[in-house]
Each structure stands twice: as C-alpha cells, then as structure tokens.
Amino acid sequence: MADVRSPTLPGDPQSAEAPPSPTHVTTRREDYRAPDWLVPEIALDFSLDLERTRVRAILSVERNGDHDRPLKLDGDGLALLKVKLDGADAAARQDGEQLVIDIAGDRATVETEVEISPAANTQLMGLYASGGMLCTQCEAEGFRRITFFPDRPDVLSRYRVRMEGDAARFPVLLSNGNRVATGEAADGRHWAEWEDPFPKPCYLFALVAGDLQANSDRFTTASGREVELNIYVRAADLPKTAHAMHSLKQAMAWDEQVYGREYDLDLFNIVAVSDFNMGAMENKGLNVFNTAYVLADQDTATDGDFDNIARVVAHEYFHNWSGNRVTCRDWFQLSLKEGFTVFRDQGFSADIGSAAVKRIEDVRVLRAAQFPEDSGPLAHAVRPDSYLEISNFYTATVYNKGAELIRMFHTLLGPEKFRAGTDLYFDRHDGEAATCDDFVAALEDASGVDLSRFKIWYSQAGTPHVRAHISHDADAKAALLHLSQHLAPTPGQAVKQVMPIPLRTALIDRHSGEQIGDERLIVLDEAEQAFRFDGVGSAPMLSINRGFSAPILLDVARGPGELERLAQADGDPFARYEAIQELMMRALVAGAQANAVDADTVVEAIAATLADDRIDAAFKAEAILAPSEALIADRLDVVVPDAVHRARDALRAAVGARLSDAMLAAHRQEGGAGNDLSPEAKGIRRLRSVALGYFAAGDATAGAALAKAQFDGADNMTDRQGALGLLVSLDGPERVQALDAFYLRFREDPLVLDKWFGLQAMAQRAETVDEVLKLAEHPDFTISNPNRLRALAGSFAANHWAFHSPDGRGYAFLADMILAADKLNPQTAARLVPPLGRWRRFEPHRSKLMRAQLERVAGTSGLSKDVYEQASKSLV
Structure with a gap:
C-alpha cells in the first residue's frame, strides 16, 4: 500500500516520542522479538451480514523456540x-485487547468464534x-478487527476461507488465492471457498462480498501460463474500467521484462470500493482499490x-513480489516494501510516458510533501525507531524518500548489478x-559493492x-569543484553524521553550451570535499545533481547569466528544468522579502523555453510552471503568507502581460484531442492549462472569457x-456559471463531485474561507467518506494563502x-494534522493561532492514538 541492525547513531531514538499518555504505548524497533507462536495454517468461516457477521477461525499454532509463554492473540472490537483448544472448551482470558491461552504442548488447534458489525465500522x-457491499x-x-490472531507481519500463514451470505445481496464472494468450491445454501444463501497456496501475513488477507460485475480479460505470462484478470465494480461503472485493465496488463508485462517477475497465481482480481482510507491495497491475488484509482x-x-x-495499478501489482512474496519483518521495515515498490512504479510510469516529465513530477511531490516533513x-527516518500508531508512518518519508534511497542504490550500482541484486x-x-x-x-552480495555507509539514509x-x-x-586547464554538506538537527537526533551523497555532475562550456567531457558520478561523503576536473580550458558552468540523483537541498554559487544559459543549454532535462525554476524562485523569494524583483530574466527564460522546438509541450509546461506558494515559503526563515502570495501573483502577472501572445499561441496549439491519451496529447493539454493561467494572470477579464470558452x-x-x-x-459571472454547470452535470458522480469540492477549496480568493465553511454544510458533503473529506479539508489545508487567513x-x-x-475514522483524521504542525515557520501572529488549534486538538479527551501522536509531537 506494505535482525541485523545498522550502527546506532548519536541521538537515537530517531523519532521524537509523543508526551506520555496513560492509554497510548510506544512501540520501539529495538524491542523487536520473534513471535512466540507461529500459525502455519488458518481456516476462516464467515457468515456474512451487514449488521452482524460471525467469524469462526481455526488456527494451527506452533511454539516458536524454547519457552513456556502463552499464546497471545490480538483483537479489537470483537464480541x-x-x-x-484442541476441540475442548479453553480456559482463555482477555488481557486488554489480547486473548491469552495457555498451551502445554508445542502444537495445538485453537478455535474462536466472534461477532462483528461491519455496518458500524x-x-x-x-x-x-461500503454502499451495501x-x-x-x-x-x-486491521485483521484484529476481524478475528483474534497474532496481528504482526512476521507471522505467515496459508489461508482457507469459506464465506456464506445472502445470494441476492452478495452474489459475488471473493477472497485471496483461488476459488476451489461454490454451492447453494438454505434460505436463499450461497457460499464459496477460497485457498491461497502462498503463506502470507494477515495484513494481506482480503474478503469482498457484494453485487458487482467484472471486466474480465486474460494475460499470458512469459512462461506461457494463462492468468484470468477481473476488475469488479458496480454495474454502472463497468465502462470506466478499460484503462485500469490496460494498465494492469502493461504492468504485468513490464515486471517480467524489467525485473524478471512473473505472476504466480491463475487468477488476479481487483475490486473498486467507494469508502477507502488509502489509494489501494495489494492483498495477495485480490487487490482492493479506492474507486478514484480504477474508474x-x-x-x-x-x-x-x-x-x-x-501508477497505482502497477504499484499494487508490483507488490506481489516486493511486499507479498517477500514481506516485511516488522512495521519499522515498511519502506522495504513501499519505498522499493514506489521506485518500481516510478520506473514503469517513466517507461510508458515521458521519463523527463515523470522525474520532474516525482521530485515536485518529494519537495512538496517530504521535505516539509523532514x-x-x-x-523521522525512512526506517523509524518508534511509534504510537503505525498508521501514522505511511508517510512521504517512508514512501517517497524511501524510493529515492533505492534510486541512489540503482545509480551507484548501475542497472545490471542492481537487477542482479534484486534477483x-x-x-x-x-x-x-x-x-x-x-x-x-x-545488493552487496550480488554486486560486490560495499553499501554499508549508505544505510545511514x-x-x-x-x-x-x-x-x-x-x-x-x-x-x-583544471576545474575544482568544492562541496560541503550540513544536516540540521531533527526531533530525537540532535547530533548528525555525515551522509554519503551521490551527485551526477557535468561541466558545461559557457560559450558553446556543450558538455565538457563525460558526466561523472561523485560521492560526497565528508563534511567538505573537493573534486578535480582536468582538460577544462575555460571557466565552466556547473551542472550538478543531474536527474536529482540525491534527495538534497542544493545551493550552488552561480555567476551572472549562468542560470539563464543553463536553462537553454544543459543536456540533462531535469537540470535544465531546475535552472528555469531556480530563476523563478530567486525572483519570488526576493519579492516575498520586499526586495527588488528581476522579472526580465524570468520572462526571457520562459519566452525562450516556449519558442524552443527541440523540447515537447509536456516539458515546456512543467518548466515554466511557477513554484507553488508552499515551496516559496520553504525558502524563507519566517513565512508571511500574504507577502508570498503577492510576490507570486505579481511575477505571474508580469509574465502573462509581457508574453500574452506566446501564451495564446501555446494555448491554441493543435492536437490534444480528448480521446488521445498519448504522451504528446497529454503534454499539449497540460501546456494549454498552464498557458491559460499565465494569460489570465496578465489580463483577468480576457482570461475569464477564454477560460469559459x-x-x-x-x-x-x-x-x-x-x-x-x-x-x-476569478470574480465575475463566468465563475458562478461554470461551477453551477459542473455541479448539475456531475452531481451524481462521487469522484467528479470530489473535484468540485476540491477546486473551490483551492481557490485563490479572499472569500475562500467563507466558501469552504459553506461547503462543509453542503448536502453533498460527508465527513465519513475519506475521499470527500480529503477533497474539501485536505485541499483547503494545501491552499497556502487561504488556509493561513490572518483571522x-x-x-x-x-x-x-x-x-x-477522529470520532469516525482516526486514520484519516490524523493525516489532516501536519499542516497545523508547521506553526514554528510562520510570523508570530499566525504561529500563535496555529499552535492554539493544535493544543485544542491535543487536549481533547478521548482522542485516538492516531491523532494524539500527530498533534502532541507537533507541539514538542
């Protein structure tokens, strides 16, 4: 979605702990102990009902090691x-949320029966x-909310599952693995049995029952096996599944070609669900998806x-090997599967689209989400050392920075050695x-390369x-590259060690724009280092961290006109993009600090980019897009949101006014028909919207008319x-007309209605706070659906200017x-906390207001441990 420890660093533990709470217990990586009992086999029998479902579980348990400790099974909300125990009533006892059973021998059969209420969950x-299914x-x-079980990822079991339910309400009965039997039962009920031949941890268990229809297809693996593919959705949504099916087949072929990984079952099912906390889940053979990532x-x-x-279809499919066949020992190792699989899905997306644009998009996400987290x-570290609630560590650090760590390994080893290591x-x-x-x-054993120093990442x-x-x-005729590194203290780590940082580096001739010699991979692994380049006849320009080879903040001393020249001449697409963005960022930071702004260089660089026929529309769109207000704020010691907003608006207005003809030409570029999903057509549409934004910034009246058209x-x-x-x-009748027309056309489509809420929450208007408060009272807003809550509250919290309203x-x-x-869904509620946690970065008035709301949240009685951990840590 999913011990030989590295040397302990000064300042461990690596995650600052929340203040103590009588009901919240901290889990620490250093306390890991292998499970006392293993469960090689489990049989589950479900009597399904929306209000009252009964679950009978039969566990074959084995003592793990020489000890006399009892069997402890986790449970949560189970009746x-x-x-x-071995067929006889057991003298079990409950200790908090655990069921404790004393067992004399080394093996036993444990049977439990519980009742749960899915509708109340x-x-x-x-x-x-969810919607009757x-x-x-x-x-x-979550498995502990289904039945009693040792709910930890290092207990792997083979599952046999029987489900029985009303045939009219639940005509489709699905679980992991292969369906081995079906039949009719009394009173209009029916049943199905499923077996998964591969041992798996309980977090990969899945069950779906509902009135669904399938888009079915087949895939022939490299070895010639036929795999049945099904995407299950509600009947009305069936026409919207073609792209997901196409993506699945692309991902299966790509994983065979690039990683040599072939699918291992004869059946692969996907189910789309409207109410889902995450994007999707890689349950073995039965992936459950948020509808947003299928339809x-x-x-x-x-x-x-x-x-x-x-991307998400590929990500969850790739987990079949990087997460399922090889899973993580404990939740501190979460990036083992998630960081690696994000890296894999990034490679897939780059190969089926534009590699340059994909890299820009990935780095933009990293800077927008992970850098502020850091x-x-x-x-926290990619492999954290402690947590109160593991759901809080499904973070950009674990996923995206974890992927960057894998990318560094790939860069250091090269494709062939990296592939040998993954094999x-x-x-x-x-x-x-x-x-x-x-x-x-x-990776080390397959490549012969010592990577031990890189484990500090x-x-x-x-x-x-x-x-x-x-x-x-x-x-x-030599150039000397001088490098230094610094890492600021983070919670729980006051003292930092030097990091090994791989930097793809090249020198560019100032006059010709040609690269001098070959690109070099430099590893900065000291606080200060110098690297010599020979055969350099004149003072060169520096192109460094090409392809964003390391997830760092980079400050390069540049001479006059150097960024402008690199923006047109650098042969590395990402480095070229960085040069244009840095030109804009310098002007924006100056404006936010009330200093003189050199808009001329930005206008000239954007004009030259638009006029360059050597680059495609997709790259142009990304390169000329102005940095977000949040990214500008990250460059400031003290953030004044109004100043940041004014600076960005002013620069965009200057560009739009002076390049109005060029922006109109980009907007009117031919191609990009709506039914064309090629990278070229997507690029034209992307540039069309970016150019429209600039044009409207320069002339709001004409821009509104063009946007409405x-x-x-x-x-x-x-x-x-x-x-x-x-x-x-914008103000004007076009705004209201378009919003009303959009709502009337799409109000019955939940995913599109999420867009309607989200776009208004992101509006750059002084009235946005008032409008968001009204939207929260709208009949179509529901706080119980994570997608709708994220669309309104999550989008608004990302609206830098409106969210930070001075009142x-x-x-x-x-x-x-x-x-x-939090009263309904703590996991989703906790993900809304971080925007308030950045209170230290802002001017005193806003800082005080943000902290006061955090204190109100943290001080609320009955708070979940999910929200408590996020809020209390944010106040430390």
Whole structure:
C-alpha cells in the first residue's frame, strides 16, 4: 500500500516520542522479538451480514523456540462467542485487547468464534460495509478487527476461507488465492471457498462480498501460463474500467521484462470500493482499490487521473513480489516494501510516458510533501525507531524518500548489478519476512559493492543541505569543484553524521553550451570535499545533481547569466528544468522579502523555453510552471503568507502581460484531442492549462472569457477542469456559471463531485474561507467518506494563502474537521494534522493561532492514538 541492525547513531531514538499518555504505548524497533507462536495454517468461516457477521477461525499454532509463554492473540472490537483448544472448551482470558491461552504442548488447534458489525465500522479497518457491499482493509493492524490472531507481519500463514451470505445481496464472494468450491445454501444463501497456496501475513488477507460485475480479460505470462484478470465494480461503472485493465496488463508485462517477475497465481482480481482510507491495497491475488484509482473515462477523468490509475495499478501489482512474496519483518521495515515498490512504479510510469516529465513530477511531490516533513516536528527516518500508531508512518518519508534511497542504490550500482541484486533478494527471501538490511545485503552480495555507509539514509532523518562552487585554474586547464554538506538537527537526533551523497555532475562550456567531457558520478561523503576536473580550458558552468540523483537541498554559487544559459543549454532535462525554476524562485523569494524583483530574466527564460522546438509541450509546461506558494515559503526563515502570495501573483502577472501572445499561441496549439491519451496529447493539454493561467494572470477579464470558452467547448475533463480551476479564483459571472454547470452535470458522480469540492477549496480568493465553511454544510458533503473529506479539508489545508487567513478561521476549521473525523475514522483524521504542525515557520501572529488549534486538538479527551501522536509531537 506494505535482525541485523545498522550502527546506532548519536541521538537515537530517531523519532521524537509523543508526551506520555496513560492509554497510548510506544512501540520501539529495538524491542523487536520473534513471535512466540507461529500459525502455519488458518481456516476462516464467515457468515456474512451487514449488521452482524460471525467469524469462526481455526488456527494451527506452533511454539516458536524454547519457552513456556502463552499464546497471545490480538483483537479489537470483537464480541467473543467461544474459544476451544484442541476441540475442548479453553480456559482463555482477555488481557486488554489480547486473548491469552495457555498451551502445554508445542502444537495445538485453537478455535474462536466472534461477532462483528461491519455496518458500524466507520474506521474502515477490518471488515466494513461500503454502499451495501462488504470489504476488508487489514494493513497495518486491521485483521484484529476481524478475528483474534497474532496481528504482526512476521507471522505467515496459508489461508482457507469459506464465506456464506445472502445470494441476492452478495452474489459475488471473493477472497485471496483461488476459488476451489461454490454451492447453494438454505434460505436463499450461497457460499464459496477460497485457498491461497502462498503463506502470507494477515495484513494481506482480503474478503469482498457484494453485487458487482467484472471486466474480465486474460494475460499470458512469459512462461506461457494463462492468468484470468477481473476488475469488479458496480454495474454502472463497468465502462470506466478499460484503462485500469490496460494498465494492469502493461504492468504485468513490464515486471517480467524489467525485473524478471512473473505472476504466480491463475487468477488476479481487483475490486473498486467507494469508502477507502488509502489509494489501494495489494492483498495477495485480490487487490482492493479506492474507486478514484480504477474508474476513468475522458468525460470524467483528467490526464492526471489516468496517469495515477496506471501508477497505482502497477504499484499494487508490483507488490506481489516486493511486499507479498517477500514481506516485511516488522512495521519499522515498511519502506522495504513501499519505498522499493514506489521506485518500481516510478520506473514503469517513466517507461510508458515521458521519463523527463515523470522525474520532474516525482521530485515536485518529494519537495512538496517530504521535505516539509523532514524539516518539521514529525521528521523521522525512512526506517523509524518508534511509534504510537503505525498508521501514522505511511508517510512521504517512508514512501517517497524511501524510493529515492533505492534510486541512489540503482545509480551507484548501475542497472545490471542492481537487477542482479534484486534477483538475489527475491530468491533468497521468497516466502519470508525480511528487513531493510536484508535488501542491502542482497545488493552487496550480488554486486560486490560495499553499501554499508549508505544505510545511514535508512536511520538518519532530515534533508542534507549541500553547497557547491567551482573554481578554475587556467594554467593547469583544471576545474575544482568544492562541496560541503550540513544536516540540521531533527526531533530525537540532535547530533548528525555525515551522509554519503551521490551527485551526477557535468561541466558545461559557457560559450558553446556543450558538455565538457563525460558526466561523472561523485560521492560526497565528508563534511567538505573537493573534486578535480582536468582538460577544462575555460571557466565552466556547473551542472550538478543531474536527474536529482540525491534527495538534497542544493545551493550552488552561480555567476551572472549562468542560470539563464543553463536553462537553454544543459543536456540533462531535469537540470535544465531546475535552472528555469531556480530563476523563478530567486525572483519570488526576493519579492516575498520586499526586495527588488528581476522579472526580465524570468520572462526571457520562459519566452525562450516556449519558442524552443527541440523540447515537447509536456516539458515546456512543467518548466515554466511557477513554484507553488508552499515551496516559496520553504525558502524563507519566517513565512508571511500574504507577502508570498503577492510576490507570486505579481511575477505571474508580469509574465502573462509581457508574453500574452506566446501564451495564446501555446494555448491554441493543435492536437490534444480528448480521446488521445498519448504522451504528446497529454503534454499539449497540460501546456494549454498552464498557458491559460499565465494569460489570465496578465489580463483577468480576457482570461475569464477564454477560460469559459475552454470550459464550454471541452471534450475531456482535463480541459474542463483546467478551465474551472482558473475560474474559481476569478470574480465575475463566468465563475458562478461554470461551477453551477459542473455541479448539475456531475452531481451524481462521487469522484467528479470530489473535484468540485476540491477546486473551490483551492481557490485563490479572499472569500475562500467563507466558501469552504459553506461547503462543509453542503448536502453533498460527508465527513465519513475519506475521499470527500480529503477533497474539501485536505485541499483547503494545501491552499497556502487561504488556509493561513490572518483571522485564524482556516486553522479552526481544520481543527474542527480533525476532531469530528477522529470520532469516525482516526486514520484519516490524523493525516489532516501536519499542516497545523508547521506553526514554528510562520510570523508570530499566525504561529500563535496555529499552535492554539493544535493544543485544542491535543487536549481533547478521548482522542485516538492516531491523532494524539500527530498533534502532541507537533507541539514538542
């Protein structure tokens, strides 16, 4: 979605602990102990009902090691009906949320029967109801809400599952593995039995029962096996599943070609669910997806939606090996599966689209989500050392920074040695629960390369700050690259160690723009280092961290005109993009600090980029897009949101006014028909919206008219949403007309209605807070659906200017949403806390208001441990 420890660093533990609470217990990685009891086999029998489901579980248990400790089974919210040990009533006792059973021998059969209420399960963890169907979510610790079991990832079992339910209400009965039997039962009920031949941890268990229809297809593996593929949805949604099926087949073929991984069952099922906390879940052979990552057609889904569906379908499929066949030993190793699989899905997306644009998008996400995490109160290592609630560690650090760590390994080893290492990893640990150290050891053993120093990236939080400048010796015809690094303290880590940082580096001739010699991979592994380049006749320009080879903050000393030249000449697409972005960022930071702004260089660089026929529309769109207000704020010691907003608006207005003809030409570029999903067509549509935004910034009246014309004439959601996304921030009749038309057309489509809520929450208007408060009272807003809550509250919290309204109403609104959601769904509520946790970065007035709302949240009685951990750590 999913022990040989590295050397302990000064300042451990790596995660600052929340203040003590009588009901919340901290789990620490250093306390890991192998399970006392294993469960090689489990049989589950479900009598399904929306209100009252009975679950009978038969566990074959084995003592693990020489000890006399009892069997302890985790449970949460279960009504226990009976417990048997080897067929006889057992003298079991409950200790908190655990069921404790004393067992004399080394093996036994334990039977339990419990009752649960899926309809009352608003947490959406365990077995729950969604729109009349039943489904499960067990990662990380949801299986204990289904039956009593040692709910930890290092207990792997083979599952046999029987389900019985009303045939009319639940005509489709699905679980993991293969369906082995079906039949009719009394009173209009029917049943199905499923077996999964592969041992798996309980977090990968899945069950779905409902009135669904399948888009079915087949895939022939490299070895010639036929695999049946099904995507189950409600009947009305069946036409919107074609792209997801196409993406699945692409992912299966890609994993065979790039990683040599072939699918191992004869059946692969996906089910789309409306109420889901995450994007999707990789349950073995039965992936459960949020509908947002399955359903798409040109009328209702943007190009971004199509890309996200391909990415998430691939991600969950790739987990079949990097997460399922080899799983993680404990939840501290979460990045073992998630960071690795994100890296794999990034490679897939790059190969089926534009590699350059994909890298830009990935780094933008990292900077927007992970860098702030690394610099704030919730900073933690890729492999954290402690937690109160593991669900809080499904973070950008674990996923995205974890993927960057894997990318560094790939860069250091090269494709062939990296592939040899992953082959060894899969072969060595197939059917096991492994650790991050196991993964690194496989890479080392297969490549012969010592990676031990790089393991510090797993255990040390924070984003390294690298400074670079280059000097030139004309007589020696040599250039010297001077580098230094610094890593600021993070919670729980006051003292930092030097990081090994791989930097892809090249020198560029100032006059010709040609690269001087070959690109070099430099590893900065000291606090200060110098690297010599020979054969350099004149003072060169520096192109460094090409392809974003390391997740760092980079400060390069540049001469006059150097960024402008690199923006046109650098042969590395990402480095070229960085040069243009840095030109804009310098102007924006100056404006936010009330200093003089050199808009001329930005205008000239954007004009030259638009006019360059050597680059495609997709790259142009990404390169000229102005940095977000949040990214600008990250460059400031003290953030004043109004100043940041004014600076960005002013620069965009200057660009739009002076390049209005060029922006109109880009907007009118031919191609990009709505039914064309090629990378070229997507690029044209992307540039169309970016150019429209600049044009409207320079002339709001003409921009509104052009946006309304695009909205009315759009034959696809990308153009329609692009126009509406602009209109929501403008005053005038076009705004209201477009919003009303959008709502009337799509109010019956939940996913598109989420867009309607989200676009208004992101509006750059002084009235946005008032409008968001009204939307929270709208009949179509529901706090119980995670997608709808994220669309309104999550989008608003990402609206830098509106959220930070100086009256503090934005902060109060978010705190209200957190507290209300916490009563229903703590996991979703906790993910809304981090925007308030950045209070230290802001000017005193806003800082005080943000902290007050955090204190209100943290001080609320009966708070879940999910929200408590996030809020209390944010106050430390």
